[in-house]
Amino acid sequence: MAKTARMNDDTEMEIAQPLPIGSVGKAASGWWGMQCLIATEAALFAYLLFSYFYLGSQVHGPWVPELPKLKIAVPNTILLLASSFVLHWGETGIRRGKNGRLVASLVVTLLMGIVFMALQGVEWHNKPFRLGDHAYASSYFVTTGFHMMHVAVGLIVLAVLLLAAFGRRFSAERHVPVSIGALYWHFVDIVWLCVFTTFYITPYFSS
Amino acid sequence: MNTSAFSRVPAVVKEQYGSRTAERLEEIWKTEAGVGGWLSTVDHKKIGLRYLVTSFLFLVLGGVEALIMRIQLAGPDMQVLSPERYNQLFTMHGMTMIFLYALPVLSGFSNYLWPLLLGSRDMAFPRLNAFSYWVYLFSGIFLYASFFVGHTPDAGWFNYVPYAGRAYDPGLGIDIYALGMVFFGVSTTAGAINFVVTFMRTKAPGMSINRVPIIIWGTLTASVGNLFAVPAVSLAFFLLWMDRQFGTQFYQPHGGGHPLLWQHLFWFFGHPWVYAIVLPAMGIVSDGLPVFCRRPLVGYTVVALSTVLTMFIGFGVWVHHMFATGLPPISLSFFSAASMVIVIPSAVAVFAWIATIFTGRPVFKTPFYFFAGFVFLFTLGGVSGFMTAAVPLDWQLTDTYFIVAHLHYVLLGINVFPVVGGLYFWFPKFTGRLMDERLGKWNFWVMFVGFNLAFFPMHISGLLGMPRRIYTYPSGLGWEWPNLITSIGAFLFAIGVLLLVVNVVVSLKRGRVAGPNPWDAPSLEWLTPSPPPSFNFVTIPNVATRHPLWEERLDEGPERSKLHEGMLLDQGRETIGTSTLDSEPEAILKMPGDSYVPLLCSLAITWMTWAALMHWWHSLELSSVLLLLVTAVWLWPRTELGQTAEVPHG
Numbered sequence: 141m142a143k144t145a146r147m148n149d150d151t152e153m154e155i156a157q158p159l160p161i162g163s164v165g166k167a168a169s170g171w172w173g174m175q176c177l178i179a180t181e182a183a184l185f186a187y188l189l190f191s192y193f194y195l196g197s198q199v200h201g202p203w204v205p206e207l208p209k210l211k212i213a214v215p216n217t218i219l220l221l222a223s224s225f226v227l228h229w230g231e232t233g234i235r236r237g238k239n240g241r242l243v244a245s246l247v248v249t250l251l252m253g254i255v256f257m258a259l260q261g262v263e264w265h266n267k268p269f270r271l272g273d274h275a276y277a278s279s280y281f282v283t284t285g286f287h288m289m290h291v292a293v294g295l296i297v298l299a300v301l302l303l304a305a306f307g308r309r310f311s312a313e314r315h316v317p318v319s320i321g322a323l324y325w326h327f328v329d330i331v332w333l334c335v336f337t338t339f340y341i342t343p344y345f346s347s
Numbered sequence: 348m349n350t351s352a353f354s355r356v357p358a359v360v361k362e363q364y365g366s367r368t369a370e371r372l373e374e375i376w377k378t379e380a381g382v383g384g385w386l387s388t389v390d391h392k393k394i395g396l397r398y399l400v401t402s403f404l405f406l407v408l409g410g411v412e413a414l415i416m417r418i419q420l421a422g423p424d425m426q427v428l429s430p431e432r433y434n435q436l437f438t439m440h441g442m443t444m445i446f447l448y449a450l451p452v453l454s455g456f457s458n459y460l461w462p463l464l465l466g467s468r469d470m471a472f473p474r475l476n477a478f479s480y481w482v483y484l485f486s487g488i489f490l491y492a493s494f495f496v497g498h499t500p501d502a503g504w505f506n507y508v509p510y511a512g513r514a515y516d517p518g519l520g521i522d523i524y525a526l527g528m529v530f531f532g533v534s535t536t537a538g539a540i541n542f543v544v545t546f547m548r549t550k551a552p553g554m555s556i557n558r559v560p561i562i563i564w565g566t567l568t569a570s571v572g573n574l575f576a577v578p579a580v581s582l583a584f585f586l587l588w589m590d591r592q593f594g595t596q597f598y599q600p601h602g603g604g605h606p607l608l609w610q611h612l613f614w615f616f617g618h619p620w621v622y623a624i625v626l627p628a629m630g631i632v633s634d635g636l637p638v639f640c641r642r643p644l645v646g647y648t649v650v651a652l653s654t655v656l657t658m659f660i661g662f663g664v665w666v667h668h669m670f671a672t673g674l675p676p677i678s679l680s681f682f683s684a685a686s687m688v689i690v691i692p693s694a695v696a697v698f699a700w701i702a703t704i705f706t707g708r709p710v711f712k713t714p715f716y717f718f719a720g721f722v723f724l725f726t727l728g729g730v731s732g733f734m735t736a737a738v739p740l741d742w743q744l745t746d747t748y749f750i751v752a753h754l755h756y757v758l759l760g761i762n763v764f765p766v767v768g769g770l771y772f773w774f775p776k777f778t779g780r781l782m783d784e785r786l787g788k789w790n791f792w793v794m795f796v797g798f799n800l801a802f803f804p805m806h807i808s809g810l811l812g813m814p815r816r817i818y819t820y821p822s823g824l825g826w827e828w829p830n831l832i833t834s835i836g837a838f839l840f841a842i843g844v845l846l847l848v849v850n851v852v853v854s855l856k857r858g859r860v861a862g863p864n865p866w867d868a869p870s871l872e873w874l875t876p877s878p879p880p881s882f883n884f885v886t887i888p889n890v891a892t893r894h895p896l897w898e899e900r901l902d903e904g905p906e907r908s909k910l911h912e913g914m915l916l917d918q919g920r921e922t923i924g925t926s927t928l929d930s931e932p933e934a935i936l937k938m939p940g941d942s943y944v945p946l947l948c949s950l951a952i953t954w955m956t957w958a959a960l961m962h963w964w965h966s967l968e969l970s971s972v973l974l975l976l977v978t979a980v981w982l983w984p985r986t987e988l989g990q991t992a993e994v995p996h997g
Contacts (some may be wrong), residue, residue, distance in 0.1 A: 156899030158354040159933045162989010167924055167934040169471040169548050170990075176540040178575060184578035191586070191597065191992055198605045275603035282589060282597075300979050309984050309991040313353050318986045340708075 150201060163316045174320045178327045181290070185331050186285045195275045203276055204343040205269060212266075215258045217336050220291075220339045223252035224252070224329045227298075233321050237312035239305060246302040250255050260288060287335050288330075294328045297321045353989075357914040357923070357935060362885045364876055365570065368917065375391040375920055376468070376881035378941055387941040390881055392860055394480050396777060399770075401484055402452035404440035406763075407844070408772040409443035412436045416839055417801075418841060421834035423794035423822035427867035433818035434501035434512035435520075439494075441488025441504030441526065446531060447487045449624035449762050450569075454538050456769055457566040457627060459777065461542065463872035464560050466551025466888040468922040471544040473837045474945050474981065475537050482834070483948035489956060490527035493520055502525035503816065505617065506587075508609045509597040513591040522960055525588040528609055530956045532581040539577070547927040551871070553908070554930045557651075560870050565630025572658045574580025576623070580616035581608055592962075598602075607672060614665035622661040624758070626654055629696060632718045635765075635772045636700055638868040639715035640707025643894060643901070646699040648861050653692035660689045670741045679738050686736035693729055697722060712866075713787030717768025720795050728753060732805065746816075751807025751961075755802045767847060774851070775865045779877040780858030786850045792845030800836025804829035869894035874910055886913035887923050890930075919987065937989045944981045 163170055195201040230245025264284070269277040301321045304310065308319055362368045378388040388394070403661050416436050419427045428436065458476060462469050470476045493499045498519035502511040511521050546567045550559065560902045587609065589595040596602025598609050636642045644650060666674065666682035709715060731753040735741045744750060767790075808829040813820065820826050864873035871888060872879070873896060891906035892898055898907055914923055921937035925931055951974035958966035984990040 145476070154354070158356045159932055160354045162353075162937045163933070164353075164934060164989075168990075169544050169924070170937065172544045173475075173540055180540070180574040180578055180828055183575045184582060187579050187582045187612060191582075193613070194606055194608055194611065195597070196601065198607075199603050199605075203603075207576075236771055246983065272602075275596040278589070278595035278602075278604070282586070282595065296975060296979075300983070301835050304984050304991075311991075314989065314991050317795060317982075331483055341548055 148323045158214060162314065164314070165316060165319070168320070171319050171323070174323050178323065181327065181341055182331065185283075185286070185334060188279075188286060189334065192283065192286070192338060193278045195279060199275070204346075205274070205276060207230050207343055208340045209266075210340060212259055212263050213336065213340050216256055216263070219252055219259075219334065220256045220332055223249045223256070224326050226252065227322050227325055229282065231315075232319055234305075234310050234315045235312060239308055239310065242310065242315075242318065243302065243305050246298055246305060250298050250302065253291055257288060257291055257295075260291075261341060262269045283335055283339070287332055290331065294325045297324055355935070357916055357932075358873075359913060360886060360915045361912040361913065364880070364885055366885065367758040368915065369882075372841070372882040372885060372917055375917065378881065381550065385943065386610055386946055387943045389469070389472050389477045389939065389941055389945070391458050391462050391473065391476055392879065394476050395455050395457075397480055398451050398455030398458055398483070399657070400455075401480075401487070401832055402448050402455060405447040405487060406444050409440050409448060410841060410844065412440040412443070416440065417834040419818065420820075420830050422831065423820055424828055428818060430818045431501065434503075434816075435499040437816060438500045438503050438506075438524075439491075439954055442490065442500065444758070445504060445620075445624070446528070449485075449758065450535065451483055453566065453569070453624065453627040453762075453768050454483075456631065456766075456773070457542065457562070457883045458538075460562065460773070460872055461545055461566070462549070462883055463562065463776075463875060464563060464870055465545070465549060466554060466884060466890060467545075468883050468887075468916075468920070469549075470541050471548050471936075472541045474942055478945035478948055479534045479537035479541065481946050482537065482952060483531065485949055485953040486527055486531035486534060486956075487890065489918045489953065490523065493523040493527075496523075498523065502957060505613055506584075506609075507902055508587065508590075508606045511587060511609075519960065522588055522591060525584040525591070526956050526960050528800055529588075530952065532577045533952065535573055535577050537690050539573040542566050542570040543574070548859050548924050549922060550925050550930045550934070551888050551890050552913075552923060552925055552927075552930055552932050555740075556928055556930075558890055558893045560630070561633035561647070561650055561654070562627060562630030564654045565627040565633075568654050568658045569626050572619045572623050572661065575662070579612045580620075581845070583612035583616070585611075601897070607669070610669050610672065611665070614668040614857075615662075616725050618665045619658065619661045621757070622658050625761040626657065628762045628769075629654070631765045631769040631772075632700060632721055633696070634870065635769060636718040636893035637703050637707070638772070639710045639712055639718070639945045640703050641710065642703065642707040643869075644699060644895075645702040645706065646695070647893065648816075649695050650699045653695040653781055656692040660685060660692070664689060667736060667741070669736050671725070671745045671782040683736055683738050687733065689765060690729065690736075691734055693725075697726060697729075712771075712865075713782070713784055713791060714768045714772040716788065716791040716795075717764050717771065718790065721760060721764040724756055724764060724798070728756030728760045732754060744809060747809035748805045748813045748815055751815050752802050752805035752809060755805070759798060759802070764794075770847075771904075773872075774854065775858075775861030776872055776875075776877050776879070778855060778858070779861055781861050781865055782850050782854040782858060786846060786853070790843060790846040790850055793846055794840055797836050797839030797841070797843050801833050801840050802836070804832045806837070808833070864896065871899040871910075884913075886915055889913050890905060917982050937987065939985075939988060942981075943951070944977055947977045947979065948974060981989060 160167060226245050227249045230242040233241030233245065271277060271281045298321060301318055304317065378384040378390050378393065416433065418426050419433060472500065496519060500520045500523060502516055506524060509515060541844055586597040590598050596604040598606050600606065633650055660899060664682055664686045666678060667686045670679055704719065735744055735750065735753060771782050771787055787973050808826050811825050813826050861877045863876055875883060889909040891908040892903065894901060895908040895910060915924060916935060920940060921931050922936050922938055924934040924936040926933055951970050954970040955967055955974065958970055
């Protein structure tokens, strides 16, 4: 019955090569689905930052109540960005079948993410204003709050991947859930760079 | 055959519907009978029909609200409705039609048709598809629950602050609207992602992007637009809820906020959304109309490009909703110019349709009437839109009935007429039976006459200065006649819709049996039996031209599609993954089976939204944990989907 794949010569396609089965790299639908999710999430943060700049441009009187302190924020930013590299190291590991390296990198990334959230909590606590004091405060807490939620979701994703990695579910041939999860984590980090630049750096240029 | 755990050469066979192979595929793809199957199915055809039925029910609800308002406005100083009730009705009417009807109905068509048009067996993410439907349904119910808890949104569908702020509008109504819209946005976003990835990944081999039907372009463009537009409105509503419940100052001028932030965020979403709810409908016409003109669409390429261009420019026109808000003239000039430029791609499409009719041999069946009627109404609505794109005229007309006339010409003209035409066109595919032609023509003429009778006089009452959103008006201003005619027209239009319902019900039982291709149409969905089996295609078609079923008669070149011979893919639920531009086979995609997870996820989100509304924080925590657990089960790497290291089995 089944003759092996060969189409007539007049059609362009010929299948002589075996095709991968299932979710592989950029052939996986999930990889593209995550790209789309990131696009829409990036838009969300763009609108949050737009709100910040718009309200800042329309305000009567001072917008930023005091120049933001960088003592915690800068190291924390570096910590979060570094976590992306750690995760990438684990992802390249599993591409070569090194599950131990993946597990190690997931554990370290998780810890770095948790420390980031804790430090960010301290940062929130140290702010001299509260959520409802003025529009700047609302914008600050809601935007960084959205980001914290994304970090939290990212951590849960990493934890689930860690569980799966413990169960040795990934290999050199099949590891696309790791790549997809890592993609999300990198996004969370890059978005933080935008949020950080907006809230912590731009006030130093505008005053 | 070269088969390993991770790759194989797909078998290529020649098979027909009804064969043993087809029976085996049916076993693999079918949804179990009974309640369990009903709640867990991921079949895009079932989901598509659910979208259609649900959105139609919302259309009827919104229509009844409109009719009640038209009774109130039929004459001066009427007292059928209190001002408060009237506010609630026009708010719910707008919200229902624009959010709960206009896009979901198009998602219904697209969900049903996309895999059939693309020669695939399902959408890229079947479970996400079920999820987006359930979320749509539950968010619709959530928004309507406001009627039962006694607090109904009443600040208009675009819900301007400060009026929608807590100081002027206490009570839960606005909060229900705010959270309900964030909730609804989840459905739109999930659906949009699904369409985009389906377009990128699951077109049949050979179906390069210059061969896909125009409705694919329409829905794709709408989906990409929605990915970038929906977050704006979700955020706007979320910030409003924060302002109302937690004392943030985003829209509060005394706290350094600004009411216009709402308008910017809302219309930055709102205008692309207008195109999202018309471009797929225009796609329905671009694909349906040529079938009844017995020729291919004139100017396929420019129509596809103008579809994309419309959305692109559509992101740069939002301020034309805000001409009267006191923005600087330079900004008004820019957005006025952009709003006029957008006429060009629309006109390209209109001329393509006219040329198709003019150079074709029209067959006067009911769908043709609706499609041709649409071209007329679109032109009228386009002209009034062009008029209000001019700032000085808009200053005169804004917030009058002229705008109401314009938006109804655009939204009903470009959405409802193509949708009804599309229903007549694809009903035989959905059900296996044709709709009644005689009743169909009555249906068209009653709707068409009723529509123009209802909405054309609104231009006049607007020019006579009648503001929108007033619950009644005194006599002696010259508004009596236009309003009475409008009310009569509205009821006539409603009778037209009723005729549609009658026709659907009668034809379901007694319609003429259609066969696979009753209209002798060119695209792949007509290759399948009516209604199509759960697996759509026995073998994956190989597409060589834009009109696979018309190749012999068009004879445009030597290429011929292979429609009855192709990849079998029968080791479990499988379909072919192809490259985005040229659609060359890249991978065998393992598709998930039926699952309760999408339903459970949607229920968890419903619970979360309700808990947030009521400030039940403990309950919110519980439901969030439930959502996380169910999502983890959903996304857990699975062997049978080829996501893990173990050997995949069929």
